Amino acid sequence: MTSRTANLLAAMLGRTTDDGADRPARRRRSWRPVLPFIVIFFAFCLMAVFAPLLAPADPDAQNLLGRLRAPGTDVRGEVFWLGSDELGRDLLSRIIYGARVSLFVALLSVLISSVFGTVLGIVAALNRGIVETIIMRLVDIVLSIPAILLAIITVAVLGPGLQNVIIVLAFTRWPRYARVAYGQTLGLVGQPYVAFARHLDVGTPRLLVRHILPNIIGPLVVVATLEFGLMVLFESGLSFLGLGVQPPTASWGSILSTGRNYVSTAWWIATFPGVCLFLLILSVNLIGDHLRDRLDPRSWR
């Protein structure tokens, strides 16, 4: 069944489908206030993609003569624009490469957990009964453990490292998507066009891709955006605790952990990666909040 037939059927039954075409135009919030944050977010993305071109030095190259130098110090022709760390590595280069780790981990863990969670959520909504009970109870259970604790115990078992951090984050965060996908799909199952499609014996994959997914994708994108900020925070938090990305790979969290130890002698190590982290998380959160407002004006007055 095409969406046009769905619309016709819905019109016939006196209901509207969820494309909002014949609803009164909603007062939409302007994008302008969040524009600077979108720019910041994309700047970080570019920084991550073009890190090898942008970084003035090798992020892992040690220079033992240039340890803990203040920003702007020139050591034998090598300028440390943001200073150097305890092994004489260029902080600016490490921060630029650190953006790669942050964004890569966040992107991958959001992708994996959202696909996994969405599929489980839809499956639960379409198969009422035992399948639904098992999936949604599991969602409740995983969500009832504070996320950082669940991440910590899983890392304790699997061991630290880039790959395991992604697995851990995906494993702990899928229930969020499952809950939203489940709720949204349940709302759709009652719609006449879905019942009609099922009656016409449209196969499940086709039903999902053509009729359900397009109608539930909006709220899921909002969740994914807000989760993205959280994933950046979690990765850096785990790396700060020494449970994330392992040395010598630069991650903002692990640089901050070094900065904590040298806070009385080298303020710059603990300052600049934190600024980046804060700006990235803030901009993702604001973009997510804005998206949510556009989709659901009641959520924030």
Added chain:
Amino acid sequence: MHAFLIKRLIQAVIALLGVATLIFFIQHLSGDPTLLLVPEGATQEDIDALREALGFNRPLIVQYLSYMGDLLTFDFGRSIVQNVPVMTIIGARVPYTLALAGGALVVALGIGLPLGAIMGLKRERWYARAAMGVALAGQSLPTFWSGILLILVFGVTLGWLPPSGARSALSIIMPSVALGLLTMATFARVARTAVLDEIGKDYVRTARAKGVNTRRLFFRHLIRNGSIPVITVAALEISNLLAGAVIVETVFAWPGLGQAAIQAIAARDFLVVQAIVLLGAFVAIGLNLLADLLYSVVDPRIRLERAR
């Protein structure tokens, strides 16, 4: 009321059992849980002996039942590394984490609620918008960075407060502020919504028409009625604070449960990690239940709706 209470209690018990089962499953993810418990460099004989002693060579279902049985009697086992019962290690840390969470709650409520009230009462003023900005920024501030900044400014540069540890009474101030800032935004939002909800109601208009001034209206009426959602959110936020304590305690070398968990991971003392995570999850479930019950006591509409 009873139907709702019983239903909610059963849900909480299921969640508790589920969490314990999930942790058991995670424990066996690595294949051999014995390897999580031995210090690096242990010989094969040591590992085999320990596996025998801990019963990890028994069938999985037997292990599961004995694990659940131990949990029911609050027996978290004995730390191999430190050779003391896990409960002893945890017991020594609990007061510190509770003090930190309490301090953070004071900070979060003390700043968040007035901020939220201003945001709600003076919605159009510039300072209300600025307050909103501050609340939003506070939410995006990683605690491990705000913590380091506090150490840098107040501990190192100004030298007003001890930079880390728990040697003096002043030590608790900075960790509490770092942790409290995180949930401050949540309270500000809730307070703002509560004020906006109440301010549109008939009794407020009546009071205004009677000539009650804004101050009296706020303190006599709005605070009382608006405190219901705030109390509920506070119950939920405490579990967030306990989880956030893991990182804050590491930043400030605060000897609480979170620091114990991180140290235990480094020392390969898995039973301690497991006990702390279980405890955190149990407390979170308990607080969740408490929030729901609180809400249903003060607002009968909820229990009617949810009991169905």
